[in-house]
Amino acid sequence: MQSSPPQESPWPQAGPAQRRSRDVAGPWHSEAACRRDEAGLFFAPSQEPTAARLSREQAAKSVCARCPVLLECREHALLQPEPYGVWGGLTAAERRVVLSRRRRREAATGGRGADITRIA
Template structure:
């Protein structure tokens, strides 16, 4: 879907006023919401990571939050698994 829309909808022009940016991002997110590959697009942007634009219905700032949460979750899972591994190695 976004291939048919203007790239300007998904990427900010320089010095864009905040109100205009928020409006443009919401319009881009509405396009994303209708997209059959939104999840794949989002994962691409998270794996790259894409530093600009709306990808998979998320802004760059929203993607940073998702990535930070994933890192925290991964660290917590590693910490939780560590004692079990140490006990198994000792036994």
């Protein structure tokens, strides 16, 4: 019986070379880990009980935690802004907090030196 060759991990490793090639090869979402999971994990069904929502959001965040494009996804959701779902490891409520902090920081600095690549 022949043994099969070792399987590569289905999760791409995000190194500097891959980040450069992604810019040329296509949009960031083509490498998103969530593309392998059901959308229902990232978006709430109607009238979802609180305990179920918290459990689902935690499961979605664990997928995000191993995603090579987590930061690109998060920035997309913050810049759109995406009103629903888990994006870049943040829920809609968490993204509202981040956006509020950014607005306060920009107001305090008069818009000077605002760095949109910062997460919080």
